[in-house]
Amino acid sequence: MKKIFILISLLFSGSLYAQTGVPVGIDSDSLFNQMDYERLVAAYGDLHPxxxxxxxxxxxxxxxxxxxxxxxxxxxxxxxxxxxxxxxxxxxxxxxxxxxxxxxxxxxxxxxxxxxxxxxxxxxxxxxxxxxxxxxxxxxxxxxxxxxxxxxxxxxxxxxxxxxxxxxxxxxxxxxxxxxxxxxxxxxxxxxxxxxxxxxxxxxxxxxxxTSESLTVDNKNMDMLYTPKDVFPLIKQYFKLNGVLPKYALLYSHLDDAGLFDGTVSNELLKNAYKEGNKRQLVNTFCNRDKDAVVWEGAKWLWANNVSDEYYNSKKTHHYSSSQHQVWAHQATFTCAAMTRPPKGVGSQYIGAYEDENGAFLSGSNHYSITLPKGIPAANFWSVIAYNAEYRSMVRNAEFKWGASSYTNGIKKNKDGSITLHFSPKKPKGVAKENWIQTNENEGFFIWFRTYSPTEAWYDKSWQMEDVKILSK
CATH class of the missing domain: 2.60.40.1610 (Domain of unknown function DUF1254)
Incomplete structure (x- = not known):
């Protein structure tokens, strides 16, 4: 009894660890499993692009x-x-x-x-x-x-x-x-x-x-998307074809320890890791906490590519921003100077609305509107497109219409020259068909506005859009 009491005292005091210098009483398999899980989740984000x-x-x-x-x-x-x-x-x-x-x-x-x-x-x-x-x-x-x-x-x-x-x-x-x-x-x-x-x-x-018309072997139109389950196999393919670059040496080492490359990692661990990784990626994209992501002070509109240049450097620190790189790669493709830091009057700029005026995520079940004030700052053209939130791809609907642009024939303007676009499952009464984008009930979506060859009003912010208005649920 005395020996048991001494052993318990030593365990609680930490003396046993100090004396032995070895992890007595620690479940090493469980701890390794936790370490592998954390590293897999981190890699899901860091290697997502x-x-x-x-x-x-x-x-x-x-x-x-x-x-x-x-x-x-x-x-x-x-x-x-x-x-x-x-x-x-x-x-x-x-x-x-x-x-x-x-x-x-x-x-x-x-x-x-x-x-x-x-x-x-x-x-x-x-x-x-x-x-x-x-x-x-x-x-x-x-x-x-x-x-x-x-x-x-x-x-x-x-x-x-x-x-x-x-x-x-x-x-x-x-x-x-x-x-x-x-x-x-x-x-x-x-x-x-x-x-x-x-x-x-x-x-x-x-x-x-x-590629606009061709069909893949499974009789479906071109599909560039991937699911959370696909991320780790794609990461493996990346390393197989490109080797281990110095910037990824540490990540590769962790994934190798976890058994990703030799196939010894358990399917259950991988499943748990990509589920958690996807959860974090969704939050990163749709709840971007970087203050520089806000387009107009106090507005819900966010920069889609919230970086200072084509190398994904932060607007604030001018150092590489992994989080903003992930935000972009999760919802878009390609980068270049023409998109990230174009001289005034050329190139293109993209912003997105993921929440309504009250801060709720956009739902295809509801009726929303956005108004583009008169004098849209686009010397070339502008476009507004609704995207399915899960697949970050154009909304599919019975109307076969996903947005509006400078090229939309018959679009109706308000008396002040502004344009109001509506998003809802059914066409609202009194709204021109050209001003309506059909959404799908119980489906999340978001909206991107693009300006090609932005004019001065874009840069001096004298032209601004209000947040997405919710008109009915």
């Missing part, structure tokens, strides 16, 4: 992209496609590349004049702007993209950029003039070329396919 990138990269190969076959959204994207916060008013050519496997570490992309685009690496990391914000300054040019470990000579006639990852995607946007989508698509087809550097003397023909 890489998982999101790999999902899109895979989708294009599944759709039909090859070394020479490039996908073009010839008639724009619509709600049948599962694409993160796509804009239906623009035309894109998008191409995934495996630098080492497909091109021996060096690929050439001939960029046409009078286009705008970007080259991104895994995690939506910036490699180069193309067009007015790139080295070619909108005149077009031959870009040579090399892998991180490429050792070959760099010919002088190319604009050379080195990727930080082996997996990359480039995007070139065509400009639609007088609603001539066919002509804009043909211009891209006639002028975009891509081939390996070692094929430059006799390059193979670049071919194209229409």
């Amino acid at each position: 890489d998982a999101a990138f790999m999902a899109l990269w895979n989708s294009y190969f599944k759709e039909g992209s090859t070394k020479q076959n490039v996908g073009i959204m010839e008639t724009s994207v619509d709600s049948r496609h599962n694409v993160l916060t796509a804009n239906s008013e623009t035309l894109y050519a998008v191409h995934p590349v495996n630098l080492n496997k497909q091109h021996g570490g060096a690929v050439v992309v001939e960029v046409p004049a009078k286009t705008l685009g970007m080259i991104n690496g895994s995690g939506w990391t910036h490699i180069a702007d193309l067009g007015p914000f790139g080295v070619d300054k909108g005149k077009g040019g031959k870009y040579l993209i090399t892998s991180p470990d490429y050792k070959g000579a760099i010919p002088k006639e190319y604009i050379h950029v080195q990727a930080q990852t082996n997996t990359i995607v480039w995007l070139i946007r065509g400009f639609v003039i007088d609603n001539d989508w066919k002509g804009a698509a043909q211009y891209l087809k006639d002028n975009i070329k891509t081939y390996s550097l070692n094929e430059a003397e006799n390059p193979p023909v670049t071919t194209f396919y229409n």
Whole structure:
């Protein structure tokens, strides 16, 4: 009895640990399990941009992209496609590349004049702007993209950029003039070329396919999305194709200890980790606590890309912001200077409304409205699009209409020149069909406003939108 009393006293006093220096009385398996869980949850967020990138990269190969076959959204994207916060008013050519496997570490992309685009690496990391914000300054040019470990000579006639990852995607946007989508698509087809550097003397023909109409093998329209369950397999794929970059060495080490790469991690632990990781990601995106995310003081409108530049640096500290990188990658794709820090009057700016005027998340069951004051600050065009919250993709509805824009025919203006748009399951009485976006009952959604070539009123904040008004439940 005396021995038991002494042992209990030592355990409670901590003397036993001090004397032995070993974890007596600690369940090591349970503690390792907790450590692995915490690290998996952290990696779900920290590597989320890489998982999101790999999902899109895979989708294009599944759709039909090859070394020479490039996908073009010839008639724009619509709600049948599962694409993160796509804009239906623009035309894109998008191409995934495996630098080492497909091109021996060096690929050439001939960029046409009078286009705008970007080259991104895994995690939506910036490699180069193309067009007015790139080295070619909108005149077009031959870009040579090399892998991180490429050792070959760099010919002088190319604009050379080195990727930080082996997996990359480039995007070139065509400009639609007088609603001539066919002509804009043909211009891209006639002028975009891509081939390996070692094929430059006799390059193979670049071919194209229409991602606006094509169907994948499972008879569904193009799907670039991913579920929480997909995140860890996508993370594994990222490391398999790109190796371990110095910035991810610690994360890789933790995931390796947890058994992610050799498959020894338990399915239950993975499931618990991605469920918790997704919970945190949703909060991060839809409840952004960064004060710099607020567009207008006291308003609910938030910057969609709340960063100071294309490298995801914080507006406040000017250092890398992991949280804001995650916010962007969870709901969008690509980054470039044209989107994050465009000179006045050019480029584009995106803001989002996730809550109504009372701070409640937007529900497709309710009736809301937003009013765009007269003099919308967009020299080129503006657009408003409603996105399904779960998939961050265009709202699907019976009306086959997900937004409104400068190009919307028949949109009605108020007497003061402003435009009021309505969001509800059924068309409200007295509201023009062109001013109504149909939502789905019991489905969360959010709204993005875009301005292309913002005018001075955008920058001096003399033009502001009120918060989303809830009109009925």
